[in-house]
Amino acid sequence: xxxxxxxxxxxxxxxxxxxxxxxxxxxxxxxxxxxxxxxxxxxxxxxxxxxxxxxxxxxxxxxxxxxxxxxxxxxxxxxxxxxxxxxxxxxxxxxxxxxxxxxxxxxxxxxxxxxxxxxxxxxxxxxxxxxxxxxxxxxxxxxxxxxxxxxxxxxxxxxxxxxxxxxxxxxxxxxxxxxxxxxxxxxxxxxxxxxxxxxxxxxxxxxxxxxxxxxxxxxxxxxxxxxxxxxxxxxxxxxxxxxxxxxxx
Amino acid sequence: xxxxxxxxxxxxxxxxxxxxxxxxxxxxxxxxxxxxxxxxxxxxxxxxxxxxxxxxxxxxxxxxxxxxxxxxxxxxxxxxxxxxxxxxxxxxxxxxxxxxxxxxxxxxxxxxxxxxxxxxxxxxxxxxxxxxxxxxxxxxxxxxxxxxxxxxxxxxxxxxxxxxxxxxxxxxxxxxxxxxxxxxxxxxxxxxxxxxxxxxxxxxxxxxxxxxxxxxxxxxxxxxxxxxxxxxxxxxxxxxxxxxxxxxx
DNA sequence: CGTTGATTTGAGTAAGATCAAGTCGGGTGG
DNA sequence: CCACCCGACTTGATCTTACTCAAATCAACG
Numbered sequence: 001x002x003x004x005x006x007x008x009x010x011x012x013x014x015x016x017x018x019x020x021x022x023x024x025x026x027x028x029x030x031x032x033x034x035x036x037x038x039x040x041x042x043x044x045x046x047x048x049x050x051x052x053x054x055x056x057x058x059x060x061x062x063x064x065x066x067x068x069x070x071x072x073x074x075x076x077x078x079x080x081x082x083x084x085x086x087x088x089x090x091x092x093x094x095x096x097x098x099x100x101x102x103x104x105x106x107x108x109x110x111x112x113x114x115x116x117x118x119x120x121x122x123x124x125x126x127x128x129x130x131x132x133x134x135x136x137x138x139x140x141x142x143x144x145x146x147x148x149x150x151x152x153x154x155x156x157x158x159x160x161x162x163x164x165x166x167x168x169x170x171x172x173x174x175x176x177x178x179x180x181x182x183x184x185x186x187x188x189x190x191x192x193x194x195x196x197x198x199x200x201x202x203x204x205x206x207x208x209x210x211x212x213x214x215x216x217x218x219x220x221x222x223x224x225x226x227x228x229x230x231x232x233x234x235x236x237x238x239x240x241x242x243x244x245x246x247x248x249x
Numbered sequence: 250x251x252x253x254x255x256x257x258x259x260x261x262x263x264x265x266x267x268x269x270x271x272x273x274x275x276x277x278x279x280x281x282x283x284x285x286x287x288x289x290x291x292x293x294x295x296x297x298x299x300x301x302x303x304x305x306x307x308x309x310x311x312x313x314x315x316x317x318x319x320x321x322x323x324x325x326x327x328x329x330x331x332x333x334x335x336x337x338x339x340x341x342x343x344x345x346x347x348x349x350x351x352x353x354x355x356x357x358x359x360x361x362x363x364x365x366x367x368x369x370x371x372x373x374x375x376x377x378x379x380x381x382x383x384x385x386x387x388x389x390x391x392x393x394x395x396x397x398x399x400x401x402x403x404x405x406x407x408x409x410x411x412x413x414x415x416x417x418x419x420x421x422x423x424x425x426x427x428x429x430x431x432x433x434x435x436x437x438x439x440x441x442x443x444x445x446x447x448x449x450x451x452x453x454x455x456x457x458x459x460x461x462x463x464x465x466x467x468x469x470x471x472x473x474x475x476x477x478x479x480x481x482x483x484x485x486x487x488x489x490x491x492x493x494x495x496x497x498x
Numbered sequence: 499c500g501t502t503g504a505t506t507t508g509a510g511t512a513a514g515a516t517c518a519a520g521t522c523g524g525g526t527g528g
Numbered sequence: 529c530c531a532c533c534c535g536a537c538t539t540g541a542t543c544t545t546a547c548t549c550a551a552a553t554c555a556a557c558g
Contacts, residue, residue, distance in 0.1 A: 072396060074486045078404040082396050097389035098493070103396060125378040132381045133374045139388035140346035146395040147321060147331050147352060153403045154447030155327040158514070189536065198403030203514050205538065237323045244347070407546070438504065452546050454506065 006115065007041040010064070015248075017064070017088045022175040023248040030131055034249055037123070039115040044107040046187075050091060051105040057095040059115050062249050063087050066111030067187050071195065072103045081196035083145050084108070084169060084188070086176045088248055090138050096121055097139075108187045116249070134247035141246065148240075153198040156237070158207045161197040163236035166217050170226055175243050183218075183225035211235075255364065256290045259313070264497075266313070266337050271424040272497040279380060283498055286372070288364040293356040295436075299340060300354040306344040308364050311498050312336050315360030316436050320444065321352045330445035332394050333357075333418060333437070335425040337497055339387050345370055346388075357436045365498070383496035390495065397489075402447040405486070407456045410446040412485035415466050419475055424492050435473035460484075 012035035017023060025031075041064060044050055050061070050068060068085040082103060085091060091113060095101040125132040148168070152161045173184035188196075194204040211217045216232045218225045226232055233239060261284035266272060274280075290313060293299055299310070299317060317334040331352060334340060340362060344350040374381040397417070401410045422433035437445075443453040460466045465481045467474045475481055482488060 072400045074400070074404055076486065080400040080403040082399055093385075094389040094392055097386045098393060100490075102393050102490075122382065125374070125382045129374040129378065129381065132378065132385070133371065136342075136381070136385040136388055137346045139385055139392060140343040143343055143388060143392040143395060144347060144351050146392060146399060150331055150395060150399045150402055151321045151323070151329040153399055154329040154444075155323055191536085195403075200515050201536095202516080202538090206514095209538085237325065241349075241351075440504080449547050450504095451506090451548080454504095455546095458506085 005043045006039075007043065007112075010041055010114075011035075012038065012114075017177075017248055020088075020175075020177045022177075022243060022245055023088060024134075024245050026131075026247070030128060033128060033131075037116055037120045039117055042113045042115050044111045044113070046107055046109050046111075048107045048111075049104060050107055050111070050113065051095060051101045051103075053101050053104040056100045057092060057098075058118060060093060060096050060118075060121065061091040061113035061115055063089045063091055064112045064114050067108035067185075068105055068111055069108055069188075069192065069196075070103050070105050079195045080198065081192060082149065083142070084172075084196070086172055086178070088176055088246070090142075090249060093121075093135065093139055094142070108192070114249075131247075131249075134249075137247060149196070158197075158199055158203060159210060160236050160238075161199065162193065162204070162207050162211060163216065163232050164238040165193065165197060166211075166219075166224065166226065167229065167232055167236055167238055168240070170224060170229075171240070171243065181225075183223045186219060186222055186224035254292050255288075256292065256361075259290050259363075260284075261287060261363075266426075266497055269337075269424075269426045271426075271492060271494055272337060273383075273494050275380075275496070279377060282377060282380075286365055286369045288366055291362045291364050293360045293362070295356055295358050295360075297356045297360075298353060299356055299360070299362070300344060300350045300352075302350050302353040305349045306341060306347075307367060309342060309345050309367075309370065310340040310362035310364055312338045312340055313361045313363050316357035316434075317354055317360055318357055318437075318441065318445075319352050319354050328444045329447065330441060331398065332391070333421075333445070335421055335427070337425055337495070339391075339498060342370075342384065342388055343391070357441070363498075380496070380498075383498075386496060398445070407446075407448055407452060408459060409485050409487075410448065411442065411453070411456050411460060412465065412481050413487040414442065414446060415460075415468075415473065415475065416478065416481055416485055416487055417489070419473060419478075420489070420492065430474075432467075432472045432474035435468060435471055 012031065018025065042061065053072065063085050065087055069081050070083045070085060071079055071081045073079045091105055124135060152164050156164060170184055173179060178184050190204050190208065191201050194201045208219060212219065215227055216235065261280065267274065291310065302321065312334050314336055318330050319332045319334060320328055320330040322328045340354055373384060401413050405413060419433055422428060427433050439453050439457065440450050443450045457468060461468065464476055465484065
């Protein structure tokens with residue numbers, strides 16, 4: 001399943017993410033500090049495992065391109081997806097702090113990741129306090145995403161959950177520069193959606209169709225577009241604060 | 250509902266939490282740094298609001314004594330409890346990073362909190378890198394708790410959820426030094442349990458009774474004890490790593 | 499002693515799960 | 529080129545878990 005290669009460092013000066021409006025530039029000095037620390041790019045094919053639950057943490061990554069997701073499983077195989085990971089997202093910060101991976105991460109599409117060594121994290125705090133702060137910021141931000149997710153899974157109905165997830169992913173993909181026209185790529189299968197929302201596949205399917213027939217989402221061929229965002233938000237009881245610019249490592 | 254008073258600083262040298270085995274001591278220098286930054290103790294009565302969702306973040310707290318919980322609500326009132334807070338837990342770190350409270354925090358019992366000002370967080374990163382690291386550690390740890398919670402809510406049955414919650418709270422209360430004999434205080438009502446697990450009150454009640462009759466938990470008069478921890482774990486499909494010692498602010 | 503919050507019980511219902519097939523499209527190998 | 533395979537998606541039928549509504553109990557408290 002796993003096919004991974006480590007390429008020589010892609011020059012951070014040509015980082016495709018940094019120029020996006022959603023990311024904080026940081027000082028030139030900080031940027032070169034990060035660039036120097038980068039070990040290279042890891043490529044993982046769709047379906048491959050990026051981090052395996054239980055193993056000791058070794059590297060930390062920034063997702064450079066492609067989609068991934070974070071999940072846990074129960075011993076009998078039931079799976080819960082905690083979060084979807086998009087370009088710019090940090091992979092493995094939590095694992096790094098707690099010394100071992102408390103969840104798995106799997107590539108949803110072919111993926112490339114900027115790779116950092118274990119010692120980098122500590123170096124950040126010691127020599128670049130603002131970057132240390134940024135790391136905590138990212139941890140707090142990630143926690144907020146999971147907080148939102150648990151609200152959905154615990155208290156929203158199936159339609160509301162699907163609607164909320166679609167809005168959420170749409171906005172994040174947009175911020176990551178993935179929107180083309182009025183559509184974003186949507187590489188999740190209905191099984192992924194089900195596992196993210198605590199629903200069965202069958203019910204997920206019927207609920208998606210319901211939203212499709214209501215004209216609230218267009219979802220086909222791995223592409224999602226939303227006709228009336230406000231209406232979909234209303235269905236989901238979902239209002240988020242406008243996304244703040246975020247640090248990038 | 251809210252009744253809060255701010256007392257003059259309780260001397261950190263007599264901190265009742267620091268000596269507990271679950272907490273990291275830190276250097277004497279770090280301890281005095283924290284002690285100096287402490288503004289005083291905030292007391293909130295049971296049922297009072299500690300942080301209100303939506304408001305700008307102003308203070309950060311360490312829960313010194315009592316129980317609290319973190320939650321979000323949907324616009325129609327449905328409530329999801331994300332996490333229970335015990336002595337030693339940091340309150341409002343996430344809010345601090347994201348500038349405003351993305352969730353509410355309510356006191357479950359009468360509560361007292363060590364209070365820190367907004368500027369303290371930044372000072373930590375600038376002058377005490379290891380404490381900055383510890384802050385991120387705590388954020389990562391909190392995220393792990395929510396990750397575990399969403400696994401329960403999304404993929405465990407009602408019995409499994411209740412069982413997992415009981416084990417989880419029991420172990421955490423124990424680590425916070427709250428175990429007396431083989432029992433811990435359990436100030437949550439069944440409504441709290443329901444809102445933490447995404448269940449209705451009625452079903453929560455029946456499920457708790459089920460576990461009681463099976464002899465797996467004793468829960469009465471605000472007190473919880475567990476006869477056979479291993480058996481309860483088996484019911485919950487719940488195995489956690491042994492708790493690591495954690496930083497304390 | 500009435501009120502209030504928490505827990506409990508009963509009855510009926512609905513949302514969503516499970517089981518079982520079937521479709522559809524894109525590879526793959528003969 | 530075509531048969532067939534496989535994964536993703538669909539559909540139908542049935543069943544179960546958990547929800548809703550309603551009311552009773554019970555203890556604490558003023």
